[in-house]
Amino acid sequence: LGTIPALNLELRARAAEFARTxxxxxxAEIDQSREYPWDIVEKLAEAGFMGMSIPTEWGGKGASFLDVCLVVEEMAKACTVTARIVVEGNMGAISTIMAYGSDAQKAWASKLVLAGDKPAICITEPEAGSDATGMHTRADKRGDRWVVNGVKHxxxxxxxxxxxxxxxxxxxERGNFLGIGGFLAERGQKGLEMTRREPTMGLCGIPEGELTFTNLEVPDDMVLRAPGGFERGFAQLINAYNSQRVGAGTVAMGIAAGALDHALAWVKEREQFGRPIAEFQGLQWMLADMGTQLTAARLMLHAAASSRGPNGSLFPDPELAxxxxxxxxxxxxxxxxDALQLFGARGYSRNCPVERMARDVRMFTIGGGTAQVLRTLVASKLLGWKxxxxxxxxxxxxRAAAE
Ligand code: FAD
Incomplete structure (x- = not known):
C-alpha cells in the first residue's frame, strides 16, 4: 500500500473557505439552470486550483494528487459540478499530456488549463463503452496531418x-491499422462539433455531449505519443484513467461527506415524539455506519492518490485506483x-440539497469504468491473469499465454 503523506491542512482549509464563500x-442554481459555472471557473483559476498538479516549469504548482483530492473533497461537499471541474483541471487528460506530451503540447495544454479550461477526454462511443477498444473513430494519415472522423458520446x-x-x-497512408492513438484538438477547430447534449439525471451544470468529428485535421505534432507508440501506446495513454478514477471516487466521497454534514445538523434540529430524532439509537447506528464507510473510502482514495510517484510511476497504481x-x-x-432517509419527506424535495446530491452521486459507479468492469480489473491483478x-x-x- 505504501504510505500516505501528512495532509496539507492549510490547503484543505483554503479550499473549504473557497467552497463556503x-x-x-x-x-442549487447551477443544478436548476444546467448552465456551466463560468464565474466559478474564473475564481478557481485565480485561486490556483486549476492546473495545480502541473509541474512548476510549466507554470503549475507541482501539487501531488493527494493535495488535489483534498481540494476536490471540499468542493464536492458544496457542488459536484465544481468538484468535477477541479478533477479534470488536474487529473485525467491533463496529467496524460504532462506525462507523455512534447514540450509544445505541454505548453499549449498548461496555458489553457491554468486559465481555467477543463479538458475533455474522448473515448466512449455509442457502440464502444466498456469495450473501449471496439471504437470506430479513425484517424487517417495524410502527409503531415491526420484526418479524424467519428462520433463520441x-x-x-x-x-x-x-x-x-x-x-x-x-x-x-496505405490504410494499414497501426493501433489506437491519442489526438489533441482544440474547441473551434473545423470538423469538431457538439451534435447533441444528453438530458442527464444529475451533474446538471456540466454538459455531457455527443461530439462529431468530420474530417477534423490534427497536425502530426499534435499526436500524443506514449513510449509504446501506436502499437502498445493505448494501454499507456489509458493509464490516465487511474488518476481520473481517484478523482471521480473523491468527488463521490466528497458528496457523501457533504450529505453526512447536512444529516448531522438535521437530526439534532428535527424533533419527533418530543425529542430530537438524533436521540433514537436506530438513527445513531445509521450515522455511525455512514461515518465509518466515509472514513474507509477517504483512506482508500488517499492511498491510491499517494501511489503515484514512488518508483517513478506517472499515475496511481491501477489496482488501488x-x-x-x-x-x-x-x-x-x-x-x-441514508442521509436523504434521515430528512424524511423533506429529503424528497427539490428544495433539499441532499436530493441533488442523491442524483449527482448515482453516476460514479458508471462513468470512468463501471463498478463491474473495475472488478474484472481487480480480479485480473489478484489472479495474475489476463x-x-x-x-x-x-x-x-x-504462463499459458507464453506457451
Ligand atoms: P456498457 O459498456 O454498455 O455497459 C452496460 C452494463 O454492462 C454496465 O452495467 C456494465 O458494467 C456491464 N458490463 C459491460 N461489459 C461487462 C463485462 N465484461 N463484465 C461485466 N459487466 C459488464 N466517456 C468518455 O470517453 N469521456 C467522458 O468524459 C465521459 N464522461 C462520462 C460522464 C458521465 C456522467 C457518464 C455517465 C459517462 C461518461 N463517460 C465518458 C462514459 C463512460 O465511461 C461509460 O459510460 C462507461 O465506460 C460504460 O460504458 P457504457 O455506458 O456504454 O455501458
Missing amino acids: HVAPRS WITGASVSKVHLIFARAHD AQAKIFASEASIKIVN LPQTRGEAPLAP
Whole structure:
C-alpha cells in the first residue's frame, strides 16, 4: 500500500473557505439552470486550483494528487459540478499530456488549463463503452496531418472544453491499422462539433455531449505519443484513467461527506415524539455506519492518490485506483441515500440539497469504468491473469499465454 503523506491542512482549509464563500451559494442554481459555472471557473483559476498538479516549469504548482483530492473533497461537499471541474483541471487528460506530451503540447495544454479550461477526454462511443477498444473513430494519415472522423458520446465538458484528447484508430497512408492513438484538438477547430447534449439525471451544470468529428485535421505534432507508440501506446495513454478514477471516487466521497454534514445538523434540529430524532439509537447506528464507510473510502482514495510517484510511476497504481473507486462510489451512493432517509419527506424535495446530491452521486459507479468492469480489473491483478471478455477467449494465465 505504501504510505500516505501528512495532509496539507492549510490547503484543505483554503479550499473549504473557497467552497463556503463562492461555491455553496451557487450550487442549487447551477443544478436548476444546467448552465456551466463560468464565474466559478474564473475564481478557481485565480485561486490556483486549476492546473495545480502541473509541474512548476510549466507554470503549475507541482501539487501531488493527494493535495488535489483534498481540494476536490471540499468542493464536492458544496457542488459536484465544481468538484468535477477541479478533477479534470488536474487529473485525467491533463496529467496524460504532462506525462507523455512534447514540450509544445505541454505548453499549449498548461496555458489553457491554468486559465481555467477543463479538458475533455474522448473515448466512449455509442457502440464502444466498456469495450473501449471496439471504437470506430479513425484517424487517417495524410502527409503531415491526420484526418479524424467519428462520433463520441457522453463526453464531459462537450462544447465548453477547449483541450480535447481524442482516442481513434490510427491508419497509415496505405490504410494499414497501426493501433489506437491519442489526438489533441482544440474547441473551434473545423470538423469538431457538439451534435447533441444528453438530458442527464444529475451533474446538471456540466454538459455531457455527443461530439462529431468530420474530417477534423490534427497536425502530426499534435499526436500524443506514449513510449509504446501506436502499437502498445493505448494501454499507456489509458493509464490516465487511474488518476481520473481517484478523482471521480473523491468527488463521490466528497458528496457523501457533504450529505453526512447536512444529516448531522438535521437530526439534532428535527424533533419527533418530543425529542430530537438524533436521540433514537436506530438513527445513531445509521450515522455511525455512514461515518465509518466515509472514513474507509477517504483512506482508500488517499492511498491510491499517494501511489503515484514512488518508483517513478506517472499515475496511481491501477489496482488501488480501481479498488478505491469501486468502494468509494458504492459507499457514497449508500451514504447519500441514508442521509436523504434521515430528512424524511423533506429529503424528497427539490428544495433539499441532499436530493441533488442523491442524483449527482448515482453516476460514479458508471462513468470512468463501471463498478463491474473495475472488478474484472481487480480480479485480473489478484489472479495474475489476463481476463479477456470477448466470447471464445479463455482467461490467460501469464504462463499459458507464453506457451
Ligand atoms: P456498457 O459498456 O454498455 O455497459 C452496460 C452494463 O454492462 C454496465 O452495467 C456494465 O458494467 C456491464 N458490463 C459491460 N461489459 C461487462 C463485462 N465484461 N463484465 C461485466 N459487466 C459488464 N466517456 C468518455 O470517453 N469521456 C467522458 O468524459 C465521459 N464522461 C462520462 C460522464 C458521465 C456522467 C457518464 C455517465 C459517462 C461518461 N463517460 C465518458 C462514459 C463512460 O465511461 C461509460 O459510460 C462507461 O465506460 C460504460 O460504458 P457504457 O455506458 O456504454 O455501458
